Amino acid sequence: QGEYGQHVKLISSEAGHQWKVDPRGIENLTYTWVEDSNNVDYDKSHQKIIMTESTSRNGNYGWDPTGTWNASADGSASVAGNWNGLGGAAPGSGDDIVLDGTSVFNCTWDVAQVNSFSMNAGYTGTVTLSNAFTTGAMTVAAGTFSQGANSVTASSLTVSGGTFTGSTGAVDVNGAVDISAGTLTAPSGDFTVSGNWAQSGGTFTPGSNTVTF
Secondary structure: OOEOOEOEEEOOOOOOOOEEEOOOOOOEEEOEEEOOEEEOOHHHHOOOEEEEOOEEOOOOEOEEEEEEEOOOOOEEOOOHHHEEOOOOOOOOOOOEEEEOOOOOOOEEEOOOEOOEEEEOOOOOOEEEEOOOEEEEEEEEOOOEEEOOOOOEEEEEEEEEEEEEEOOOOOEEEOOOEEEEEEEEEOOOOOEEEOOOEEEOOOEEEOOOOOEEO
């Protein structure tokens, strides 16, 4: 049995090679650290394995941990104590990340990869990127995301109330861009969009470069 900061680790005997699990129903794990695992039931049931106070690292499929920003002062994303829901771990590549009204302090984003990234209603701070960043779906519904000179790669980008401030780094969206409210300021670096572009509201501010579709 795990506890805060001391996860039970479920990992492959050979890093990078998936091991399979078939829970055949809803499972809820606590204080667990998972790597290289394939939940084979997910394709049939569309039910992820729910993880509380847990973290999903590299190479997982069909697991569902969520970390929520809970800092008591301005701080860094890589500090485990600034998060609820991850059981005393910093965000990992398989974790869904949320910033909302739980804590409105500014965040220096120094984590390389997560599964999804959402700045939701209630968050009024600024997330400042300090390294190259890769995520799945990226949502900016509140607060300000400041890119700086670092690259951003996302499977989709939704701006629905907050501000995404591009700068000199490249932005690569491997899916759709959707602007319904808030502001998207394009970077002066490369801006590549592989999917559809939709704007029903909000503001798009072009940069000095072009958007490539």
